[in-house]
Amino acid sequence: DSQSLSSQGSTSGSTFESRRSARGLYGSTLRNSSEREVPGDRKFTLPEIQKATKNFSPNLKIGQGGSGTVYKGQLSDGTLVAVKRAKKNMYDKHMGHEFRNEIETLRCIEHLNLVRFHGFLEFGGEQLIIVEYVPNGNLREHLEGLNGKVLEFSVRLEIAIDVAHAITYLHTYSDQPVIHRDIKSSNILLANNCRAKVADFGFAKLAPTDATHVSTQVKGTAGYLDPEYLRTYQLTEKSDVYSFGVLLVELVTGRRPIEPKRAIVERVTAKWAMEKFSKGDAILTLDPNLEVNDATNLAIEKMYELALQCLAPKKRNRPSMRRCAEILWSIRKDYRELAQPTSS
CATH class of the missing domain: 3.30.200.20 (Phosphorylase Kinase; domain 1)
Structure with missing residues (x-):
C-alpha cells in the first residue's frame, strides 16, 4: 500500500x-x-x-x-x-x-x-x-528560443556535462543502478543559473542483475531509442548512452531528433549530423543562432566524436556514461582555453 x-x-x-x-x-x-x-x-x-x-x-x-x-x-x-x-x-x-x-x-x-x-x-x-519545482523551463524550449534568448554554446556544453553527471550517478552510484530509459531534451529542466536537472522517472527501471534481462515492453521516445534495445528488448545502461548521443547532437544543432518537414537526408538529425561529421563538415550542422569560432569548431568535432561512439549500433562499442563525463570535461577545458581572449 x-x-x-x-x-x-x-x-x-x-x-x-x-x-x-x-x-x-x-x-x-x-x-x-x-x-x-x-x-x-x-x-x-x-x-x-x-x-x-x-x-x-x-x-x-x-x-x-x-x-x-x-x-x-x-x-x-x-x-x-x-x-x-x-x-x-x-x-x-x-x-x-x-x-x-x-x-x-x-x-x-x-x-x-x-x-x-x-x-x-x-x-x-x-x-x-x-x-x-525547477523554474526555468526545459532544454527543448530553450533550444527553440521560446524565452527569447539564444542558449550560448558554453552553456550547452555545461548542460551536457550536468546530464552526464546525473546519468553516471544513476548508473553507478545509487544503491542499485537505475536506467532512466527516457533521456531527452524535454526531460531536462533548467534552473535559473542554467544548471540542468534530469526529470521524469516514469519509465526508469532498476537495472536487472541478469545481463540477459529481456524487457516485456519497449519504453522511451522515438528518435532517442537505442536500436539494439528495439531489436532485442534487452535493456542495459548503454541504452541511456545511446539517447545521450542523440542529445549531444541536439545540443550542437538545436534541431529535434526527428524533423519530418526537412529533406529526407536531414530528417533523422543524428544520422545527418554524423554523415556531415564523417565528411569533415561538422561545422555546417551548428545551430545557425550560434557564432562560429575556433573554440566552438574544435568542441563540435570532439562532441561529435563522442556522439558517434554513443550512437554505435552495438551497445558493447558505446562508452560508459562515466567515460562520457570525463571526455566532456576535457572538451570543456580545451574550449575554455581557446575561448579566452588573448589580450586583456
Whole structure:
C-alpha cells in the first residue's frame, strides 16, 4: 500500500555518506546531515496539495505527458513544488505500475543534477508525485528560443556535462543502478543559473542483475531509442548512452531528433549530423543562432566524436556514461582555453 511505500524513506544521511565516501562529484547537494531531508520522507495530505495547486487550477498547469499532468504548487511554508498528477484511467494497468515505478526510483536517489523528490500521495483514486519545482523551463524550449534568448554554446556544453553527471550517478552510484530509459531534451529542466536537472522517472527501471534481462515492453521516445534495445528488448545502461548521443547532437544543432518537414537526408538529425561529421563538415550542422569560432569548431568535432561512439549500433562499442563525463570535461577545458581572449 501507499503508506508502506512512503514510510520506507531512503538511506539515512550517515550511511549514505559512509557508503558513498568516494563518490566525488556525484555526491549529495547538502553539506551536512542536519540540513538534510530524506528524499520522499515528507507526508502529504490531499487537502494540502489541493490548496498548494489551487485545486489543480488550469492556470498552474506547467506540463502534460503520457502519464499525467504536472502543476506548479506552493506549500504552506512557501516551498515551490511541481505536482505530477497521474492520469485516472481504469483501463490502463500500466499507469499504476508506472506511478509506483517512479516512486521506487525517486525514493533512492539524490543528486544535484536530478530533480529532487519531496514525496507522494495515493488517495481516493488520486496518484500524486511531489518534486522540486525547477523554474526555468526545459532544454527543448530553450533550444527553440521560446524565452527569447539564444542558449550560448558554453552553456550547452555545461548542460551536457550536468546530464552526464546525473546519468553516471544513476548508473553507478545509487544503491542499485537505475536506467532512466527516457533521456531527452524535454526531460531536462533548467534552473535559473542554467544548471540542468534530469526529470521524469516514469519509465526508469532498476537495472536487472541478469545481463540477459529481456524487457516485456519497449519504453522511451522515438528518435532517442537505442536500436539494439528495439531489436532485442534487452535493456542495459548503454541504452541511456545511446539517447545521450542523440542529445549531444541536439545540443550542437538545436534541431529535434526527428524533423519530418526537412529533406529526407536531414530528417533523422543524428544520422545527418554524423554523415556531415564523417565528411569533415561538422561545422555546417551548428545551430545557425550560434557564432562560429575556433573554440566552438574544435568542441563540435570532439562532441561529435563522442556522439558517434554513443550512437554505435552495438551497445558493447558505446562508452560508459562515466567515460562520457570525463571526455566532456576535457572538451570543456580545451574550449575554455581557446575561448579566452588573448589580450586583456
